[in-house]
Amino acid sequence: MSAHSSAAPSPHAGPPAPAAPRSGTVAVLGATGCVGRQVCVAFERAGRKVLGIARNRGDHPPGDAFTAFDVAGGDPAELAGLLTAAGVDTVVNATGGWVLTEEAMHESHVLLVERLLGATALMAVRPRVVQLGTIHEYGFADEGVSIDESFVPHPVTPYARTKHAGSAAVLAATAAGEADGVVLRPVNLCGPHTPEASFLGALMARIAAADPGEGLELTLADARRDYLDVRDLAAAVLAAAHAPVSGRVINLGRGEAVPMREIVALVVAASGFPADAVRERTAEVRSKGGNWTRADISLAGELLDWRPRIGLRDSLRDMWATGPGRHP
Numbered sequence: 001m002s003a004h005s006s007a008a009p010s011p012h013a014g015p016p017a018p019a020a021p022r023s024g025t026v027a028v029l030g031a032t033g034c035v036g037r038q039v040c041v042a043f044e045r046a047g048r049k050v051l052g053i054a055r056n057r058g059d060h061p062p063g064d065a066f067t068a069f070d071v072a073g074g075d076p077a078e079l080a081g082l083l084t085a086a087g088v089d090t091v092v093n094a095t096g097g098w099v100l101t102e103e104a105m106h107e108s109h110v111l112l113v114e115r116l117l118g119a120t121a122l123m124a125v126r127p128r129v130v131q132l133g134t135i136h137e138y139g140f141a142d143e144g145v146s147i148d149e150s151f152v153p154h155p156v157t158p159y160a161r162t163k164h165a166g167s168a169a170v171l172a173a174t175a176a177g178e179a180d181g182v183v184l185r186p187v188n189l190c191g192p193h194t195p196e197a198s199f200l201g202a203l204m205a206r207i208a209a210a211d212p213g214e215g216l217e218l219t220l221a222d223a224r225r226d227y228l229d230v231r232d233l234a235a236a237v238l239a240a241a242h243a244p245v246s247g248r249v250i251n252l253g254r255g256e257a258v259p260m261r262e263i264v265a266l267v268v269a270a271s272g273f274p275a276d277a278v279r280e281r282t283a284e285v286r287s288k289g290g291n292w293t294r295a296d297i298s299l300a301g302e303l304l305d306w307r308p309r310i311g312l313r314d315s316l317r318d319m320w321a322t323g324p325g326r327h328p
Contacts, residue, residue: 022128022241025049027088029071029116030095032058034193035132038234039092046238051086054095071095072111076118084123090241091116092130093166098197102158109162113169121178129181130240132233133167135226135251136160137185140290143224148296149185149249156290167249174247182240184233187253187295191229191315192322200267200316204323207271215277220264222282223291224257229310229318239304253295254308266313270320 026043030036031052040050052066065086071079083091093116096108113131120126139154141147155161173179194201203218210216236252261280268275300306 022089023048024089024127025051025087026090026092026241027051027053027083027086027127028092028094029053029112030093031066032056033094033097034191034195035189035230035233036092036094037193038191038230039094039237042231042234042238043241048090049087051088053082071115072107074115076115077122079115079119080122083119083127088127089125090128090130091120092132092237092241094132094237096132096163096166097195098159102162105158105162106165109159110165110169113166117169117173117179121173126180128241128246129170129179130237131167131170131181131183132237133183133185133249134160134163135185135187135253135293135295137164137167141292141294143292145292146255146294146296147251149251149299171247171249180246182243182245182247183249184236184240185249185251185295186233186236187226187228187251187293189230189233190227190312190319191231191310192318194230194319194323200263200319201323203264203267204271204320207268207273208323210273210277212274212277215279216273217279217281218264219281220261221291223260224294225260225263226253226255226257226293226295227263227312227315228253228308229312229315232308232310235309236300236304236306239306243304245303248303250300250303251295251297252300252306253293253297254312255295255297257292257294258312263312263316266316267320270313270317 026048028036028039031040032054040052043050053069055070056068057066095112137153137155137160138147138151139156153164155164167183170181170183174181190200196202196205268278
C-alpha cells in the first residue's frame with residue numbers, strides 16, 4: 001500500500017462540529033483493559049465523571065463507578081437506559097483486541113459497535129462517540145511511507161478487517177446524522193499493563209521466566225514499528241472528546257519507525273536481564289502488521305493539539321514495572 005486513491009472519501013470531510021463542549025459523564029467501554037484503564041484515569045484527572053463498563057469487573061476496576069454489562073450481547077435499549085440514567089454525554093469504545101477467532105473478533109469489533117450505535121440512537125441527547133480503531137485498518141505500508149488519513153483502507157487480517165468495519169459503522173452513522181463520532185487509529189501500543197497477548201507482553205513473560213545463567217534466545221524479524229504509549233493514546237482520546245471535530249479519522253503514533261531490535265533491547269534493559277545473556281536469531285516477518293509502520297500524526301496535532309510526550313525508554317520501563325507479578 002503506497003498510493004492514495006482519488007476515489008476515497010476525504011478524511012477532512014464530515015458533518016458540522018459539535019455545538020457545545022460536553023461536561024457530563026464519560027462511559028468507557030472496555031474499562032478494565034490496558035487502554036480503558038488509562039482512558040478512565042485521563043478523564044478523571046480532567047475532572048470528568050467516569051462510568052466504567054466491561055463484561056466483568058476484573059482485577060483492576062477503574063475509578064469509582066463501574067457497571068458489568070455485555071454490550072455486544074446486550075439489548076441496545078437497556079444500554080441506552082443505563083447511559084441515560086448515568087448522565088452520559090460521551091462514550092469511548094476501548095474494547096476489543098487480538099482475540100483468537102474471527103468470530104470472536106466480529107463480536108467484539110463489529111457487533112458491539114452496532115449495538116452501541118443502536119443504543120445511542122435511542123437516547124434523547126446523543127452522546128459523542130470516540131471509536132478506537134487501529135493503524136492496521138490501512139493494511140501493509142511500503143517501507144519509508146508515513147501513513148496519513150487519506151490512505152485508502154485495505155485491511156488484510158481478520159483483526160484489521162473487523163476493526164475497520166466497526167470504524168466504518170461509526171463514520172457512516174455520523175455522516176447520516178445519526179451519531180456524533182470520531183475515529184482514532186493508533187499504532188501498536190506499549191506502556192503500563194500491556195497485555196501478554198501482545199508481542200511486547202509475550203516478550204516480558206519470556207524474560208521474566210528466563211534464567212540468566214541459561215540465557216534467552218529470541219527470534220527477531222528485520223522490521224520497524226511505530227509504538228505509542230497507552231497514556232499518550234488516552235490523552236488523545238481526552239482531546240478528541242472535547243475537540244470541535246466530528247466524522248473524522250485521526251491517526252496516532254510517535255511518527256517514528258523504530259527497529260524491533262532496538263525496542264527489544266530497551267525491554268531487556270528495563271527488566272535488568274543481562275544483555276550478554278540474550279541470543280538473537282533472525283527470521284522472516286510474520287507479524288499481523290507487516291514489516292513497517294509509521295503514522296503521519298500531523299492531523300492529530302492540527303485538530304487535537306496533541307503530540308506524544310512519553311519516550312519509548314520510559315514507556316517500556318513502566319511497562320515492565322507493571323507486568324504480571326510486579327507492581328500494580
